[in-house]
Amino acid sequence: MSILNSLQTLRSVSDNHVFVICYDGRFDELPDHVRHQGPWQGMHRGEIEKLKANYRRALARDGYALVRCDLAVFKPEA
Numbered sequence: 001m002s003i004l005n006s007l008q009t010l011r012s013v014s015d016n017h018v019f020v021i022c023y024d025g026r027f028d029e030l031p032d033h034v035r036h037q038g039p040w041q042g043m044h045r046g047e048i049e050k051l052k053a054n055y056r057r058a059l060a061r062d063g064y065a066l067v068r069c070d071l072a073v074f075k076p077e078a
Helices: 053-062
Strands: 006-012 018-023 040-047 064-068
Touching: 018 053, 053 064
Parallel strands: none
Antiparallel strands: 006 018, 006 040, 018 064
């Protein structure tokens, strides 16, 4: 898997309803308002092309997708 095609998904430890999807290895490049919603716990890594379309669009547009939902509902892959 190429680094350009890979992503990482993290969950906020302080608010377990907040998730962020970003390019693998680029968490430090996220805006302060996103990074400061942590501390963050890594969930998994995967391939961008497996993401749901709305998450792929946010990743391409902003470099990340910030999601607020219950863990049981959070399913980023299509």
